[in-house]
Amino acid sequence: MSLVNYLVLSGILFSIGSIAVLTRRNAIVAFMGVELMLNAANLTLVTFGRLHGDLHGQVIAFFVMVVAAAEVVIGLAIIVSIFRTRGSASIDDANLLKS
Amino acid sequence: MNQFVPPEIDWAALSPVLIVLGIAVIGVLVEAFVPVRVRRATQVVLAVVGVGAALVAVAWRWVVVQADGPTALVAGALREDAPALLAQAILLVCAFVGLLVIADRSSGEDAFAPAAAAIPGSAYEAEARRAGLVQTEVFPLTMFAIGGMLVFPAAADLLTLFIALEVLSLPLYLLAGLARRRRLLSQEASLKYFLLGAFSSAFFLMGLALLYGYSGSVRFDAVATAVPATSGMDGMLLAGVLLVIVGLLFKVGAVPFHSWVPDVYQGAPTPVTGFMAACTKIAAFAALLRFFYVVAPGLQWDLTVVLWIIAILTMIVGTVLAVVQTDMKRMLAYSSVAHAGFVLLGVIALVPSGISSVLFYLLAYGLATVGAFGLLTLVRERDADGNVTGEALHLSQWAGLGRRHPVLAVCFTLFLISFAGIPLTGGFIGKFAVFGAAIEGGAWPLVVIAVLASAAAAFFYVRVIVLMFFTEPTGTDADPGTTVVRTEGLTAVAVVVCAVGTVILGVVPGPILDLAANATKFML
C-alpha cells in the first residue's frame, strides 16, 4: 500500500475534523473535531517518519499525543463547567458575548 | 542504530525559563501545602520574585551572549541569541507589571472567582465568596503561561514551538474563565478561546507535519535549507509554512483569525486580559519573527501576497470595528487587532531592522496595554445601595471621569495616545520604527495604509478622552454611578511603571533602541 494513501486519509480526517469544528454547534463535538485534526496530523507525522526512514515522526507524534491529552483535560474542565451552568454544551447557547 | 548521545544542556542559559517554570511548580506545591491564611501572600511573593529573578537572569544572559555570541541550546531545540533574549526581557517586563495587576485586590477582593468550578449564581458560590475564599491558583497558572511564552521566542524547532504554544495557551484558557463577576460571560470566553485556540493549534500542527514531511526535520534551519531544493513538493512546503503561520497569527489575533479576540478580551478577568493581550502578543510575534526570518527568505515571493493581504485586513478590520464598539474592553480588543496589523508590517519587511523595531513596538504596546487594562480594573460600577460592584466598562460610564479622578484619567489618556501613536509616547516611536522597517523592506503601500489606519484609529482613542474630560458626568455628585476604587497599591505601582515607561520610551527611547539594535539577526 502506497504511503500516499495514508496522507490522503489524514487529509480527509483533517478536513472532517475542521468541518466538524466549523459547523457543529455542540462544544463537545467541535472539540472532538479538534482532536480528530490532531490525530490526522499525527498520522501524517508517522507516515512521513516512515517515508524518511527515521523515528522522528513517531517521536513527535508522542509529544502531540501528550499535548492533545493536556488539551482534553483543560477542554473538558471548561466544557463541563459551562455545561453545568447552562445544562447545554451548545456553542450557540453561549452567546452572551455578541460576535 | 546510532548510539544515543545525551544532549549537552547548558543549564545556565536555560535559567530564565527554569526559574519561571520552577516557581510555577513550587506554586502548585504551595497550593497543596501552605495554609490558606498565608497562601496568597506566598504566591504573590513567589511569582513577583520569580519573574524578577528571571529578568535578572535574562539580563545576565544578554551580557554573556553579547560577549560570546549566540549559541544553540538543548541539542538545537532552542536558540540563545540577541532577539530571543530581548524578546524574553520585554516579555518579562510586561509580565511583571501584568502580574502586579493580577495580584492586586482593589476594593478588598481580587478579580478572580473564589470557586471557579462552582455554578455561577449558585448558593455554593455565594458561600465561597462570603467565606472570603481566594483564588490563588492564578499565580501558578500565570507562571506556567509565562514559562511557555519565554520558550516561544527562543524556540528553533517547530516541535518546541508547538509545545511552548500549548504551555502558554492552556493556562490562559483557564485564566480567561475565572472572572469573579460576570461568570457566565467569562466561562463563555474561556470556551471560545479554548475551542478556537485548539483549532488553530491543530492547523499549526498540520503545518508542522507537512514541513517535517518536506524537509525531514522540524528544525527551522533544516527547513530553511530544504527550501531551495525543488523536489516537486513545493505545494506541501508552502502549505506547511502557511499553516504554521496561521497558528501563530491566531495567537496574535490577526484577521481573519481574530474572531476570538474581542470575546475573550471582554469576558476574561480584566487583569488577565491585560497580561494576555500584552504578553501573548509579544511571545507570538517574537516566534513569528524567528520563523519568518529564518524560513521565509526562500519563499518570500509566495508568502508576501498572503501576508500583505492579512496585514491590510488586520489593520482595516481592527480599526473599523473598534470604532463602533461601546465596551471599553472590546474597543481595546479591536484596537489590539489593529496593532497586530501594524506589527505585521515589521515582520513582513524582512529586513534586520524589522526585528528590533517589532520588539520595540511590542514593548511600547505591552506597557500601554497592561497599564490600560490595569486602570480598567479600578473603574467600577456602584449599585443603588452604594456598593461597589463590577467594572464600569461601558463607554458612557467613563463620562466625566477626568473631572473626578484626574490622575487616573491622565494616565489612561497617556496610554491611549500611546496606542494612537502620538509623539512623545512609546507608541509613536514604535510605529515610527516599524513603519521605517517596512519602508526599508519596500512595503511602502502597506505603510500608507497603516498611516491611514492609524489616523482612523485615533478616532476611537480620542473619543474616550473626549468622554473622560469633555463630557459631563452622568451621575450626580452624591451618586456618581461610576466610581474608582482604591487598590492595594500593586495596580498603582504597575500603572505608574507603565506610564513612566511609556513616556520614557517616547521621550528618550535612545538607549532601548540601541539595545534593540543589537537584536537584528537570528541565529540560524
Place this chain on the structure above:
Amino acid sequence: MPTQFADLPWLTILIVAPTVVAALIWLVKPLRRAARPIGLVTSAAVLIGVALMASAFEVSDAATVQFTQTHDWIAPLGASYAVGVDGMGLTLVALAALLVPVVLIAGWNEVRLPSGIAADRADNALAYRQAGFVALILVLESLMIAVFAARDLFLFYVIFEAMLIPVYFLIGVYGGPNRRAAALKFLLYSLAGGLVMLAGVIAVYFQTDGGPGTYLLANLTDIAADNPTLQMWLFLSFFIAFAVKAPMFPVHTWLPDAAAQATPGTSTLLVGVLDKVGTFGMIVICLPLFPGAAAAAAPVIIVLAIISIVYGGLVAIGQNDLMRMIAFSSVSHFGFIVMGVFVGTQTALVGAMLYMVAHGVTIAALFLISGFLTQRGASQDMRTYSGMQRVTRVLAGTWLFAGLASLALPGLSGFVPEYLVLLGSFEAHWAYGVFAVIGVVLSALYILLAYQRVFTGPVPEAGAPVELAGAALDVPDRAGLKDLTGRERWAVVPLALVILFLGLYPAPVLELLSGVADQFAAILGSAS
C-alpha cells in the same frame, strides 16, 4: 551686543521653563489658587527672555541659524535635539511669546465653573480648572517656541504632533457648547495630516544615509533629487500635513468650528500662532527638502491658495457667527501667505513671512476683542447685536482698528505684507495678482460689513424680539453692556502697538526676514 547672553542655551531655557511651571501649577495644590498670576509672570518672563535673546541676535546674519544647540537624542533613529532660530524663527518665537501673556490677561476670567458642581466645592473646582487652563497654555507656549526653533525634522514632527494635545484639551475642556465635536474634528484632521507626514519623515530617513544626525535640517537638502516621482510623493506627504495645519481649502473645515467653540484666547493662539506652523513648515521644510517637487507643484498650490483666498472671503461675508467670520477670514489670509510662499519670488516670500507675523497680531486682536463682546452679549451671532458703538465705544473702536489692520489699511500691520505678496505675485504671473486683489476687496467687505452689522445702527431695545433663523428670540439687554475694562484694555494695548509698529516701521522686521527669504526664494527659483 552683550555676548554673555549669546552663550546661554536660550531656546532650551525658553522651551523648558513654561512646561516646568505648568507642571508645578497643576501638581502642587497650593499653587493652583495663584495659577493665573504665576502663569502671567512666567509668560512675561519668557517674553523678556525672548527680547533678551533677540538683542543678542546677529541681525546682519539673519539668514543663518543662531543660538544653535545640537545633541544626540534618539541615535538609532538618527534624531537629534537640535534647536536654533534664523530671522523668521526668531520673529515667530517672539510672536508666540507676545501672544501668550496677552491671552492670559485677556482671558483672566474666561474660565468658568462647569455646571453640576456643589457650592461648597466650587471654589476648589474653579481654582483647579483655572490652573489647568494656565498650565495648558504654558505647555503650549513651550511647544510653540520649540516648534519654531526645531532644527531637526524629527524633533519638528514630534512637537508638531505633540502640540495637538494641549490645544485639544483647551478646546475640549474650556470651549463652548459644541466643543467636543469641534475638538475631535480638530484633532482628527491634524492627526491624519500628521500621520501622513510621518510616512514622509520615515521615508526621508531612508532616502538619506540613515545614520546619526540624519534629520538635522542642515543636512537635508533636495531629498531624492534623482527620483522626481518619489520626491513629489514625499513633498505631498509633508505639504498635506502643513495644508491641514494652515487651513487651506479644501482641508480647512476644522478651523471655523474650532475657532467658534474655543475660548477667544485659545482661538487666538490657535489661529495666531499654531496655524503659522503650517506655513512655517512649508517654507523651512517643503522648499529646501523638495525644491523640484515644490516648483512642480507650485501652480496647483497657487490655484488652491487663490481658491482659499476667494472662498474664505466669500464665506466670511456670509457668516452670522462672529468667530466663524474671523476664522474664515483667516482662511483667506492663509491663502495669501501660501501664495506668497509658492509664487517663487523673493518679494512675495518676504511678504508671506511678514504676513505671518502681522496676521498673528491682527487676528489676535480681532479674536480677543470679539471675545470681549460676545462674552458680554452671551452670543456670537452678529444678528443679535446692533449699534454697539454707542454702547461700548472703546470696544468698537479697537475692533475697527484691528479690522482695518486686517483688511490691510496702509499704515497698519496688514498693509505691507499684503502689498509685498501682491507685488511678488504680479512679478510671477499677472493672473495670480489679479485674483489676489479680489481677495483684498473681499476682505474689506467682510470686515466692514461685520462692523456695520454689529456696531452701527440703532441699539436694540431690551426685550425686543429678533428674527433669528426663522425663530423669534428675546434679545438680552444690549444697552447695558459695559465697555472694555482696564484689564481688557491692557490686553489690547500691546497688540495695537505692534500693529502700528508693523504698519509704520516694518523695516527692522523686514531686515530680519529678507535674508531668510533670499535663501529660500533662491531654492525655488533655481529649481524651477
Place this chain on the structure above:
Amino acid sequence: MTNPYIPLLIMGGLALLLGVGGLAASAVIGPKRYNKVKVDAYECGIQPSPHSVGAGRFPIKYYIVAMTFIVFDIEVVFLYPWAVSFTELAGFGLIAMFGFLFLITVPFVYEWRRGGLDWD
C-alpha cells in the same frame, strides 16, 4: 513470517467471527415472544421512568478521575519506552525521567491535598 502483526489480524478475525457468530446464532436459534414489559428498562420492578437518571450524564466526579487518569497515562506513555531503553539512555535518561516523575507527582500531590481524590 516476519511481520508479527499478521497473526494478530488472524486472531482478531477469528475472535470477531466468534463474537458476531454467537450473537447471530442466538438470534436465529432463540425464541421470540414479544412482551411489552420485557423490553422496558429494568428498575427493580417498578414502572420505569422515561429517561434514565441524569439523562445519560456522568457525574462530575468521573470527569476528574478521567482527567487525572490522562495525566498518568501520559506518564506511562513516556515511562515505557524509557524503561525498555534504560541502559542506552544512561544517566541522562535516568535524571530526565526522575525530573519527569517529579513533575507528574507535583500535580498529583496537589490534587490529593485539595481533595480531588476524595470520593464523596
Place this chain on the structure above:
Amino acid sequence: MNTNLAPILARSTGAADFSNDTIWVSVIKAVAILVFLLLSVLFALWFERRIIARFQQRLGPNVRGPFGLVQSIPDALKLILKEDITVKAADKVIYLIAPVISVFCAFMIYAVIPFGPEVTIPFTDFVTPLQLTDLPVSILYILGITGLGVYGIVLGGWSSGSTYPLLGAVRSTAQIISYELGMSLALVSVLLVAGSMSTSEIVNSQENLWWAFALLPAFVVYLISAFGEVNRLPFDLPEAEGELVAGYQTEYSSMKFAWFYLAEYINMLNVAAVATTVFMGGWRAPWPLVTLFGEGVDQGWWGFLWFILKIWLFMFLFVWVRATLLRFRYDQFMAFGWKVLIPVALVWLGLVAAFQGVRHFTSFDPTAIDVGGLSLRTVLFGIAGILIIVTIVMYLIPDRESKPVPDGKAAKGTTGSDATTDEPFDAFAGGFPVPPLPGQKLPPSKRRARVTTPAAPAEDETTDEEKTDG
C-alpha cells in the same frame, strides 16, 4: 515496518523466533487459543463454584459429569437458546456492538502470551514457539487492548438507556482506568529490569529469578490492580448486586449477556496469564525443580504445563479472595487505588530506577558486592524483605493510633480523612437516615447485638446453586 523496527528487533536476543510460522500455522494456533480459552472458562465456572462451595462448607455442582465437571456446558448452551431481548430505550447498534467489543478484546490478549518455549509439534518435525505471535511492544499491546475493553462495558451500560447499567458502566470505567494506572506502573519496573516489552523476552529474562520475588512490591501492586481491573471481589463494584442490580449487564440477555460474562472470565485468565508471564517466569519451571531435575523440565511441552499450573494458581487466588473478602465501599475503593496503589507503584519505580541507575551507570555495582557471596538475587531479596518489614510496620502504626478510640471499628476508613469531629454523628439529622461519612462514626445501635456480618457471597452462591442444579 521492518526497516523501522529492525534495530529494535535486532537487539532482542531472547525473543521467540517465529520465522518458521506460516499463515496456516498462525490460524491453527489462533484457533487453539480460542478453544483453550473457551474450555478454560467452562472449567473456571465449575472451578469457582466448587472452590467457593468448599469455603462455604457446601458441595457445589456435583451432578453433571464427574464432580459436576460438565455442569458449565448446559449452562452455556442455555444462554444461546434464550430469547434475545433488545430493550426499548436502547441505542440499538451500540447495544449490539458492546458485548462483541468486550469479548473481542478479551480474546485478543492471549495472542501475545507465550504458552511455552519452542516445541516440536507432535507427529511432525515442525518447530515453533508455543505462542501465537510476539511484538516488540507486547506489553503496550496488552494495555492497549485492555483499555479498549473498557469500551465494551461503558458502551454497553450507556446504550442500555437505563439507570443501573449506566451507573455500573460509569463506575466500571472509573475503576478500570484507575487501576490500570497502578498496573501499568507496576509493569514499568519489570520492563526496566527486563529491558524489553516483548513477552517472550520478559519470560526469558526470568531464567534466573522470577520478577515476582525481585520486584515483590510491583507484583503485589499488579495483583491488586488486577482484581480491580477485572471487576472481581472485593472490587466488583460495577456489578454490585446489592447496589446496581447487575451493573452494566442489567439489560442484557441471551448471547449478549453470555459474551459479557465470558469476557469477564477470560479477563481473569488474561490477567493471570500476564501476571504469570511478567512476574512468575511464564512457562519456566519453578526453579527448585530445575535444580532438582535439571534443565529438561524447563523445555519443550513441560513449559506448557508450568504455564497452565501458574495460571490456575492465580485463578485459585481470585476465587479464594472472592470467598474471603467483602466488597469495598466505592470511596474506599477509589481512595485505595489512587492514594495507595499509585504512590506505592511510583515510589517503587523510583527505587528500582535508582538502583538500576547506580548499577549500570556508576562504577559502584551493588550486585557486585561480594561480601559473603551476596549476589544480585540476594540483594533484591534483601530489599524485598526490608520492604515487607516496612509494610508491616506501616500497617501497625495506624493501629496504634486508633487504640485510644474506644470503638475499634470506627477507624477502618482507608481514606485517611482528617475530618474527625467531636460531635456524635446523627444519622437522622437531615430527616432521613444517611450513612456516616469517613471519619464519622455511628452511635452504637440499640439493635447492635442482633447485627451480624452479612455473608453476601454465600447467599448468592447458594441461590445460584439451587437454580443451576435444579
